[in-house]
Amino acid sequence: MPRQKTSDKTEFIWDPGTANPKQKAFFESRALYTAYGGAKGGGKTWAVRTKALLGAYCHPGIKILIMRRTYPELQKNHIEPMLKEVICEISSYNANLHTMYFENGSIISFGHWQGDYSEQSYNGQEYDWIFIDEATQFSWRSFQFLGGLLRGVNDIPRRMYITCNPGGIGHAWVKRLFIDREYIKSENPEECENPEDYLFIPATVEDNELLLKSSPTYLKMLSSMPESQRRAYRYGDWSALSGTYFSEFSERLHVIKPFPIPRTWRRYMSFDYGLDMFALLWICCDPAGRAYVYREFSASDLIVGAAARAALENTPTDEKIDICFAPPDMWQRQKDTGKTMADVFFENGLPILKSDNSRTLGHMLIKEALSPGQDAQPRLLFFSSCRSTIDDIKNIQADEENPNDAAKFPHECTHRVDALRYFITSRIITAERKSESPAEKQGRFNSGYADYMTGGSISADYLRC
Numbered sequence: 001m002p003r004q005k006t007s008d009k010t011e012f013i014w015d016p017g018t019a020n021p022k023q024k025a026f027f028e029s030r031a032l033y034t035a036y037g038g039a040k041g042g043g044k045t046w047a048v049r050t051k052a053l054l055g056a057y058c059h060p061g062i063k064i065l066i067m068r069r070t071y072p073e074l075q076k077n078h079i080e081p082m083l084k085e086v087i088c089e090i091s092s093y094n095a096n097l098h099t100m101y102f103e104n105g106s107i108i109s110f111g112h113w114q115g116d117y118s119e120q121s122y123n124g125q126e127y128d129w130i131f132i133d134e135a136t137q138f139s140w141r142s143f144q145f146l147g148g149l150l151r152g153v154n155d156i157p158r159r160m161y162i163t164c165n166p167g168g169i170g171h172a173w174v175k176r177l178f179i180d181r182e183y184i185k186s187e188n189p190e191e192c193e194n195p196e197d198y199l200f201i202p203a204t205v206e207d208n209e210l211l212l213k214s215s216p217t218y219l220k221m222l223s224s225m226p227e228s229q230r231r232a233y234r235y236g237d238w239s240a241l242s243g244t245y246f247s248e249f250s251e252r253l254h255v256i257k258p259f260p261i262p263r264t265w266r267r268y269m270s271f272d273y274g275l276d277m278f279a280l281l282w283i284c285c286d287p288a289g290r291a292y293v294y295r296e297f298s299a300s301d302l303i304v305g306a307a308a309r310a311a312l313e314n315t316p317t318d319e320k321i322d323i324c325f326a327p328p329d330m331w332q333r334q335k336d337t338g339k340t341m342a343d344v345f346f347e348n349g350l351p352i353l354k355s356d357n358s359r360t361l362g363h364m365l366i367k368e369a370l371s372p373g374q375d376a377q378p379r380l381l382f383f384s385s386c387r388s389t390i391d392d393i394k395n396i397q398a399d400e401e402n403p404n405d406a407a408k409f410p411h412e413c414t415h416r417v418d419a420l421r422y423f424i425t426s427r428i429i430t431a432e433r434k435s436e437s438p439a440e441k442q443g444r445f446n447s448g449y450a451d452y453m454t455g456g457s458i459s460a461d462y463l464r465c
Contacts, residue, residue, distance in 0.1 A: 016050045016053065016054065016085075017050070019047070019050070020043060020207050020208060020209065020210075021207070022036070022042065022043070022201055022202075022203040022207045023036075023043055023046070023047045023050075023207075025201050026047050026051065026161070026201050027047070027050070027051055027054065029161075029199050029201070030157070031159075031196070031197060031198060031199035032158065032159065032160065032197040032198075033147075033160050033162070033177070033178075033197055033198050033199070034159070034160070034161050034162070034199045034200075034201065035135070035161075035162045035163070035164055035174065035177075035178040035198070035199070035200045035201065036161070036162070036163050036164075036200075036201045036203060037163045037164040037165055037201075037202075037203055037236070038164070038165070038166070038202045038203055038204065038236025038238070039165070039203065039204040039205055039222075039232075039233055039234055039235055039236035040165055040205065040222060040233040040234075041204070041205035041208055041211055041218055041219075041222065042203030042204055042205060042207050042208055042236075043203065043207065043208040043210075043211065044133070044163035044203070045077050045078070045133060045163070047163070048066065048078070048131050048133050048161065048163060049078055049081060049082050049085070051131070051161060052064050052066055052082075052108055052129070052131060053082065053085065053086065053108075055106070055128075055129055056091075056100075056102050056104075056106035056107075056108055057102070057104075057106070059106065059128070059156050060104035060105050060106060061104070061105040061106060061154060061156075062106045062107070062128045062129065062156050063106075063107050063109070063126065063127045063128050063129075063152070064106070064107065064108045064109065064127065064128065064129045064130075064131070065108075065109050065110075065111060065127045065129070065130045065131065065146075065149070066078055066108065066109070066110050066111070066131045066133065067110075067111045067112070067113055067130065067131065067132050067133065067138075067146065068111075068112055068113070068132075068133045068134060068137075069112060069113055069134065069137045069138070069410065070112050071112040073112070073133075073134075074098075074110050074111075074112050077133070078110060078133070079093075079098070079110055082100070082108075086100065090102060090103040090104075091103070097109075098110040098111070109127075113138060113142060114276075114411075114412065115139070115142065115277075115410060115411065115412025115413070117276055117277070117300050117412070118142075119145055120300070122145075122146075122149060125149055126149060126151050126152045127149050127150060127152075128150070128152055128154070128156040128157075128158060128159070129156075129158070129159045129160070129161065130146055130147075130149060130150060130159075130160045130161070131160075131161045131162070131163075132146065132160070132161075132162040132163075133162075133163050134163060134164065134165070134168075135162035135163060135164045135170055135174055136164045136165060136166070136167060136168035136169070136170040136171050136174050137168045137169065137170060137410065138169070138170045139169050139170060139173075139391060139395050139410075139412075139413065140170065140172070140173040140391060140395070141388070141391055142170075143170065143173060146160070147160060162174070164178075165232065165233060165236075166232040166233075166236070166237065166238045166240060166241045167232060167241035167397075168397065169395040169396070169397055169410060169413055170395075171238075171241065171244075172244070172394065172395075175238050177193075177198050178198055178199075178200035179200065179238045181195060181198070183195055183198075202236055203236070204234075204235065204236055205218065205219055205222060205234070222234040227240075228240045228241055229241070244394065244395070244396075244397065244398075245363070245367075245396050245397055245398040245399075245406040245407070246366065246367060246370060246393050246394070246396065246406075248367055248370040248371050248378075249370055249393050249394060251390070251394075253372075253378060254370060254378055254380065254381055254382055255381075255382050255383075255384050255390060256292075256381050256382070256383065256384065257383075257384055258294065258383045258384065258385055261284050261292075261294060262286075263320075264287075265284045265285060265286055265287075266284065266285050266322050267282065267283070267284045267319060267320060267321050267322060268282070268283045268284070268285075268321065268322055268323050268324070268325065268423060268427075269281070269282055269283075269311065269315070269321050269323075269324040269325070270283060270324070270325040270326075270355070270419045270420065270422045270423035270426075271307075271311065271324070271325070271326060271327075271419050271422075272327055272414075272415045272416070272418040272419045272422070273304070273307055273326070273327065273330065273341070274415070275300065275301055275302070275303075276300055276411065276412075276415075277298055277299070277300050277412065277415045278297075278298065278299050278300070278302045278307040278310065279296075279297075279298045279415035279416045279418070279419050280296070280297045280298070280310075280311055280314070280419065281293055281295070281296055281386075281389065281416065281419045281420060281423065282294055282295035282296070282315070282321075283420075283423055285427075289379065290377070290378075290379050290380070290381065291369065291379060291380050291381070291423075291424075291427075292381050292382070292383065293380075293381070293382045293383065293386050293389055293420065294383045294385075294386070295314070295383070295385070295386065296385075296386045296388055296389050296416065297310065297311070297314045298388060298415065298416065304341045304344040304345070305344050305347075305348050307345075308344065308345040308348035308349070308350045309348055311324070311350055312348070312349055312350055323353050323426075324350060324351065324352045324353065325352070325353055325355040325422045325423050325426050326342065326345070326352035326353065326354060326355060326422070327355060327357060327418070327422060328354050328355065328357045329341075330342045330345070330352060330354070331354060342354075353426070355422035355423070355425060355426040356422070356425035356426055357422075357425075358425055359405055359406075359421070360402065360404050360405040361425060362421035362422070362424060362425040363404075363405055363406045363417075363421060364404065365421075365424045365425060366380070366417075366420060366421060366424050369424060380424075388416060389416045389420070392413045392414075392415075392416045392417050393417065393420075395413050396413045396414065396417055397413075
């Protein structure tokens, strides 16, 4: 058991309790990346807390980060229990910084991940050990970014420890690395993944005897779940839940190398706006109607005018954009100025058009566009340079309450998909107008234009201009 002394030489002994065999294997792992879990109830959270405190006591000066998706989860599962377990005479907690300090110079920081926005907060920081609790709630990009924070000049070996259950936006990358053990091989050594760096410790509720004794009905609850969830959470079956909403998507089929776009092809912009992320896509269509996402841009903390200017700055001056689609809430009037955000975009030189906001329909249309057509080719493709959009399409989950729709959380996966949805749903109107007779078209343009300019919905008449 770890022994610690205060500045006045008083010695304290910390007894973390008894670990089960799987938890001991987690504590003893020397792999660069160690994953622990599979089924629910395997004692993962206790293992994270205990391993972190062991590190703080046994490695003076170590810098540790414990990460979860949300702060309430962090507070309930880690901060509050650890404050009860630590020896207060040799440690202190700063609630404002969410950091625990120890007499021997060790630090345990607690963080919650908010996607791309969090990258700005953690950029440049260094840690010796990083724990990602419930790692399948983190995207591949987030895992890569956090892995980049494992650095420093001391002799403490760098380690990343993750816990996981099947399902979630990180299901695919966790399964690839730790279950299927399929690793990247490349001529560039920096891009290769070393199989010896990854260790998976599977655990089920049977491994956690303390839980079974204290909550005897927990096993029954797991066993009563629907089949796919029972296989995943009761037995740790990683083939039971894929979690992906756009199951039609395949990098082999949908991702292509960038090519010079013919000047005769129609080009569009489509975006989703919020202070947490302004996500903008550039999309072109070939004469057959196939769409190509060929450029992407995203940034956080942009006020409306700055977002409009960023969109123009990232569009080459010789590039003719036919339409820029925008979410309907851009037409909500501000109480202080009476202006809409669409007005601000127009004042900054970027007219925008109100898109259709049907969530389920829009996501289903994206699925339809990803499916091969009669020519065995999909109607929607992505340039390989649009990596963030590709990752979001791969990671976004199905809504648990409505499997026909995509999930609204985690939010950072939805912005680019929403931008794509606005384009797809609004383009349907263009396709519909082609089937109208000349008599149906005649005389409707002016009314559609007037309706748009007064804040109405997008119409085929306005698109015709």
